[in-house]
Amino acid sequence: MVKVIVAGYHGRMGSTAAQMVIDNADFELVGVFDARGKDENLGEDDQFKGQDVPAFHDLQAIKTDATVWIDFTIPTAVYENAKFAINHGISPVIGTTGMTDAQVADLQKLAKDKQVGGLIAPNFGISAVLLMQFAQQAAKYFPDVEIIEMHHADKIDSPSGTAISTAKKIAEVRKPKEQGNPDATETLPGARGAEYEGMRIHAVRLPGLVAHEEVMFGGPGEGLTIRQDSYDRISFMTGVKVAVEKVNQYHELFVGLEHLL
Numbered sequence: 675m676v677k678v679i680v681a682g683y684h685g686r687m688g689s690t691a692a693q694m695v696i697d698n699a700d701f702e703l704v705g706v707f708d709a710r711g712k713d714e715n716l717g718e719d720d721q722f723k724g725q726d727v728p729a730f731h732d733l734q735a736i737k738t739d740a741t742v743w744i745d746f747t748i749p750t751a752v753y754e755n756a757k758f759a760i761n762h763g764i765s766p767v768i769g770t771t772g773m774t775d776a777q778v779a780d781l782q783k784l785a786k787d788k789q790v791g792g793l794i795a796p797n798f799g800i801s802a803v804l805l806m807q808f809a810q811q812a813a814k815y816f817p818d819v820e821i822i823e824m825h826h827a828d829k830i831d832s833p834s835g836t837a838i839s840t841a842k843k844i845a846e847v848r849k850p851k852e853q854g855n856p857d858a859t860e861t862l863p864g865a866r867g868a869e870y871e872g873m874r875i876h877a878v879r880l881p882g883l884v885a886h887e888e889v890m891f892g893g894p895g896e897g898l899t900i901r902q903d904s905y906d907r908i909s910f911m912t913g914v915k916v917a918v919e920k921v922n923q924y925h926e927l928f929v930g931l932e933h934l935l
């Protein structure tokens with residue numbers, strides 16, 4: 675039985691993850707955390723009526739025998755949350771995006787020092803993991819790339835963690851190249867999107883969307899578009915479940931679900 679605490683349990687992803695843990699016979703939800711909540715027990719939340727799970731709202735006051743910490747919170751909270759988990763010997767399974775490279779490196783060092791396994795996954799969806807792998811493969815032959823990520827209108831960070839991760843994976847194999855016309859101008863600032871090593875990243879935010887990404891490649895007389903769609907947040911739970919099952923077996927903090935698949 676894997677004992678789990680979920681941070682961000684009032685949120686879209688945190689509530690989905692808490693439900694997944696409750697529904698899984700091999701997992702036990704032993705705590706929930708949300709810095710701005712007031713309830714003392716998860717059962718006070720209408721969605722979780724009948725559950726008896728302690729709810730915490732102050733990081734330093736958390737007392738738990740959880741061995742896995744699932745985190746779907748906000749970019750400004752996740753680093754401190756992960757540090758707390760690792761320092762208490764709890765393996766973090768982090769879906770929250772928006773950490774800096776320096777913060778990730780810091781957490782990896784801490785996890786190694788403490789010999790705690792963990793995972794930071796910018797995307798727990800299998801379709802997104804495959805999209806990133808296929809895009810990396812294609813970029814060897816098509817160095818001209820545009821990444822278009824599309825999300826629901828409430829998303830805080832942009833570009834998405836998945837888009838940044840896609841660009842990083844492509845950059846590992848792509849011949850460095852300044853794309854487009856060197857004399858190009860922007861009549862409206864930002865029209866060409868964000869720039870990562872010459873690639874352009876565009877962030878679309880619209881009600882009705884969940885999480886989607888297209889990577890477009892162009893070459894002389896041909897093009898290739900790779901697309902993935904998360905139509906429902908349940909799409910991320912396959913990956914979260916795998917991570918919860920396996921993360922305690924390791925003694926380092928991985929970045930990317932592919933390391934545990």
Ligand SMILES: NC(=O)C1=CN([C@@H]2O[C@H](COP(=O)(O)OP(=O)(O)OC[C@H]3O[C@@H](n4cnc5c(N)ncnc54)[C@H](OP(=O)(O)O)[C@@H]3O)[C@@H](O)[C@H]2O)C=CC1
Nearest residue numbers: 682684685686687708709710747751769770771796797798
């Ligand atoms: N890796 C992946 O596969 C996926 C990652 N994500 C990422 O997960 C994160 C959460 O997304 P989503 O669920 O849509 O966002 P929500 O805004 O719905 O949920 C975030 C939750 O975190 C809570 N929160 C705020 N501050 C803290 C804190 N200091 N400690 C603990 N909890 C806190 C919020 O509480 P309050 O409401 O009171 O502010 C809220 O309930 C985002 O970074 C998103 O990019 C999303 C989908 C998939």
Ligand SMILES: O=C(O)C1=N[C@H](C(=O)O)C[C@H](O)C1
Nearest residue numbers: 771796797829834835836885
């Ligand atoms: O905020 C979201 O919803 C999502 N966030 C992650 C990201 O930033 O890549 C993963 C997925 O795209 C959904």
